[in-house]
Amino acid sequence: MKKEFKIGPLTAAEGEKVSGYLPIVNAEVEVPITLINGRNEGKTILICGGLHNAEYVGIQSAIELADELDPENVSGNIIVIRLLNRTGFEHRTMSLVYEDGKNINRVFPGSATGTLADQIAYTLEKDIYPFIDFFIDLHCGDGYEGLVPYVYCLGNASDYVVETSRKMADIVQVDYLVVSMLDTEGAYNYAGSLGIPSILIERGCKAVWDQALVEEDKKDVKNILRYLGILGGEVQRTGSIPKEVNPVIYENAPVTGCWYPSFQPGDTFKEGDVIGVIKDYFGNVLFTCYAKQNGIVLYEVISLCIIKDGPMITYGAWDQEIDRHAERSKDVIM
Ligand SMILES: [Zn+2]
Incomplete structure (x- = not known):
């Protein structure tokens, strides 16, 4: 038993x-x-x-x-x-x-x-x-x-x-x-x-x-x-395994205000691109967020409100060469 x-x-x-x-x-x-x-x-x-x-x-x-x-x-x-x-x-x-x-x-x-x-x-x-x-x-x-x-x-x-x-x-x-x-x-x-x-x-x-x-x-x-052997049956999965993004940059907002992101989640951009701007209620720019590396947006604030020291945008390193290599060596498991 x-x-x-x-x-x-x-x-x-x-x-x-x-x-x-x-x-x-x-x-x-x-x-x-x-x-x-x-x-x-x-x-x-x-x-x-x-x-x-x-x-x-x-x-x-x-x-x-x-x-x-x-x-x-x-x-x-x-x-x-x-x-x-x-x-x-x-x-x-x-x-x-x-x-x-x-x-x-x-x-x-x-x-x-x-x-x-x-x-x-x-x-x-x-x-x-x-x-x-x-x-x-x-x-x-x-x-x-x-x-x-x-x-x-x-x-x-x-x-x-x-x-x-x-x-x-x-x-x-x-x-x-x-x-x-x-x-x-x-x-x-x-x-x-x-x-x-x-x-x-x-x-x-x-x-x-x-x-x-x-x-x-x-x-x-x-x-x-x-x-893990906890549930009976075979793993039913198709497609490639997830691609590791590394490093990941977590940017918090330096100031409270209105947030205008430039990209959607999943979009890619180049180092130095403007990835979002914080303005005050009169439209004055308080902060411009520049990409520190070629990146892909994993998640970002989408509310107009953004809060000092709270999350703003998180992006992983994105390299077109790595991307093409990964496509060629696409690994299908199980
Ligand atoms: Zn959560």
């Missing part, structure tokens, strides 16, 4: 799926989760939606995955967090925790005695991370961001974590891949530092979602589960 699977107050017997709430440590908040205890022995994976609450594609994908995955076809265990930043969702914040205005993906490692964002991070570390072997975090561009779909894997962890997270990321059917060198701050980064291969998928943006994007997220997650 396979063991019961317990997370927080929930227990799933062999072959059972159980849904309920996980209490956040020292807080009056609980978040909706589902446990799937597979019929067979195997590894345990965490799938998380709504760490950022305006990133609706990931939330709806997590909800549908929790409902669709069948314990009879699972080896090991699956934890689905349907919506992590629940209070942000219920107050429709732009992905910050409602009570403290913090970004959960900047506070890892968390704290039991901090504010709610710290306590949410601490709850993951205490109640979930000790029990998982892998982690997929489902994100989008935020409500004020445009984004081209891409995937993050880990570059600053043990060889096993780096290699396994890259293999998981290569299965994701997107054009671009970014290797993150962080080992704190983000939920998946910190999980990597604990020995858990983790990836973060970015798909969708602008606080909208549609079924086609959700289907793509679900397909990617199911393929990774098959690759």
Whole structure:
């Protein structure tokens, strides 16, 4: 008989799926989760939606995955967090925790005695991370961001974590891949530092979602589960693996004002090009953002409002020669 699977107050017997709430440590908040205890022995994976609450594609994908995955076809265990930043969702914040205005993906490692964002991070570390072997975090561009779909894997962890997270990321059917060198701050980064291969998928943006994007997220997650032996069946994937963009430049806004980006997500440009301008309410230019390298826009603020020290634009290095080479050596996996 396979063991019961317990997370927080929930227990799933062999072959059972159980849904309920996980209490956040020292807080009056609980978040909706589902446990799937597979019929067979195997590894345990965490799938998380709504760490950022305006990133609706990931939330709806997590909800549908929790409902669709069948314990009879699972080896090991699956934890689905349907919506992590629940209070942000219920107050429709732009992905910050409602009570403290913090970004959960900047506070890892968390704290039991901090504010709610710290306590949410601490709850993951205490109640979930000790029990998982892998982690997929489902994100989008935020409500004020445009984004081209891409995937993050880990570059600053043990060889096993780096290699396994890259293999998981290569299965994701997107054009671009970014290797993150962080080992704190983000939920998946910190999980990597604990020995858990983790990836973060970015798909969708602008606080909208549609079924086609959700289907793509679900397909990617199911393929990774098959690759890891957690879900039965063969990986069903076509096309080339994601292309790594490196280095990636993250530009924050130096001043608050009105933001006028020059390009769309996925557009490419040359070093020295003007990639956006911030003006005041009278049309005076406050700041001109010049490209520091040939680049491709991964995500950028698309709201007219831009806020000092907040995100502005993120772009990866883009080299036409590398691009042509990659086309020639297109690598089709599985
Ligand atoms: Zn996010």
